[in-house]
Amino acid sequence: MYFADYHVHSDFSADGKDKLEEIVKEAIRKNLKEIAITEHYDYDLDGTAHYNKDFAVDIEKYEQELRKLQVKYAASIKVLFGLELGLQLHIKEHLSQIVKKYDFDFIIGSMHTLFQKDIYHFREEFFENNTKEEVYRLYFEEVLRSVKLFTDEFDVYGHLDFVMRYALEDDKSCHYADFRELLDQILRLLIQKGKGIEINTSGFRYGLGHMHPNTEIIKHYKELGGEIITVGSDAHHRKTLCSEFERAYAILKECGFSYITVFEKRKPRFVKI
Ligand SMILES: [Zn+2]
Numbered sequence: 001m002y003f004a005d006y007h008v009h010s011d012f013s014a015d016g017k018d019k020l021e022e023i024v025k026e027a028i029r030k031n032l033k034e035i036a037i038t039e040h041y042d043y044d045l046d047g048t049a050h051y052n053k054d055f056a057v058d059i060e061k062y063e064q065e066l067r068k069l070q071v072k073y074a075a076s077i078k079v080l081f082g083l084e085l086g087l088q089l090h091i092k093e094h095l096s097q098i099v100k101k102y103d104f105d106f107i108i109g110s111m112h113t114l115f116q117k118d119i120y121h122f123r124e125e126f127f128e129n130n131t132k133e134e135v136y137r138l139y140f141e142e143v144l145r146s147v148k149l150f151t152d153e154f155d156v157y158g159h160l161d162f163v164m165r166y167a168l169e170d171d172k173s174c175h176y177a178d179f180r181e182l183l184d185q186i187l188r189l190l191i192q193k194g195k196g197i198e199i200n201t202s203g204f205r206y207g208l209g210h211m212h213p214n215t216e217i218i219k220h221y222k223e224l225g226g227e228i229i230t231v232g233s234d235a236h237h238r239k240t241l242c243s244e245f246e247r248a249y250a251i252l253k254e255c256g257f258s259y260i261t262v263f264e265k266r267k268p269r270f271v272k273i
Pocket residue numbers: 084110112158159
């Protein structure tokens with residue numbers, strides 16, 4: 001099978017645990033054909049300088065190390081220069097500049113925030129004052145606004161239903177029917193703009209019982225004409241690299257996909273699964 005992990009963090013990301021080279025070596029051990037490193041670039045994560053520094057990777061240092069490894073391991077694996085870009089409407093100009101400045105192979109656009117606040121850190125504030133459906137709706141509305149605003153800044157939309165991960169109740173489920181209009185608008189617009197979605201297998205590790213986005217959303221994306229999908233583990237440790245990929249491919253096939261997408265210099269190419 002052609003395994004290409006398209007969502008991976010090393011310790012260049014504030015929450016990554018392993019050195020980039022250790023990750024590349026692990027990817028080779030696991031027989032991956034490609035690995036896209038997607039360090040966090042979350043700028044102004046909660047409106048304080050503290051997170052700004054922590055969650056925006058030092059791209060120069062990161063690129064320098066990655067280019068070395070690309071050459072060193074070229075015979076064994078393709079290592080892509082990627083980024084997970086934290087999309088927020090108020091920093092559009094800044095993000096555009098960052099994307100133009102470097103020669104990225106692949107960019108995930110992710111929404112980790114709501115009203116300029118990091119959802120993970122402020123989950124109690126969000127979920128104690130609203131029902132989970134209300135928070136999900138606010139999140140999808142923000143995602144839609146970001147898909148309208150950003151075009152050149154990303155290739156695939158990251159973990160589209162990310163918000164559900166942080167609901168406080170045991171039943172975090174997010175039903176397509178409850179948000180149908182909004183989700184269809186998001187998916188249609190992504191397709192129109194030539195963008196894809198990522199299939200993020202970390203949902204299994206979070207005990208959600210499905211990937212991000214959930215299977216219903218993946219099915220609708222396909223029905224609406226979506227073709228571009230990348231698969232990523234969202235590994236922050238080398239041991240979770242490529243986790244649950246066989247299960248992911250099986251679900252994708254069930255949803256009607258026979259290809260995954262890989263990128264180089266931000267150009268998509270389809271690979272049969
Ligand atoms: Zn993310």
